[in-house]
Amino acid sequence: MDRREALKRTAWIMGVAVSAPTIMAVLKGCAAKPGIDWKPGFFSEEQAVLISQLSETIIPKTDTPGAKEAGVPSFIDLVVKDCFKPEDQLKFVDGLKAFDEGAKSEYGDSFAELDPAKQLEYANKVNAAAVQQSKIKDAERPFFLMMKELTLTGFFTSEPGATQVLQYEAVPGAFHGCIPLSEAGNGKTWAT
Helix, strand or coil: CCHHHHHHHHHHHHCCCCCHHHHHHHHHHCCCCCCCCCCCCCCCHHHHHHHHHHHHHHCCCCCCCCCCCCCHHHHHHHHHHHHCCHHHHHHHHHHHHHHHHHHHHHHCCCHHHCCHHHHHHHHHHHHHHHHHHHCCCCCCCCHHHHHHHHHHHHHHCCHHHHHHHCECCCCCCCCCCCCCHHHCCCCCCECC
């Protein structure tokens, strides 16, 4: 028996009509809230959850680790905190806020609380708009493209990204300049 059926039967037995908003509140309350397993140094906990969900949408876990498992969200937190100028930090935080507000207005929920299919759909839509905006001469770099860049950099410089997705050899062997790509490591790109 599913939750909806259980609620209906309970309401029927109790002789009480349960309203649709009440049922939705109970059903929504049963869903696990997204969380983080790292301590943000720059972002608030809510922003850190959003960054975690968005980075995992950009690089999801498949047969290789996803962005969360590779530590990308904490990498983004560290880079924004230690490497961005204060005005760039503000732009990033404002972009993150606008991204989440767009998800709320379009789907009625924070991006982090959407199901993965809606997260991907919204991220693809925002990505397409960001790519178009970046083609405009002298346009400011869109938040989403900055987020993608940080996610990709964090992932491919992490141990899982460099060793499980890319080829990695800590101390390269002999140089063989003229060999077919198929003989140079199973067709994978080399990590640097």
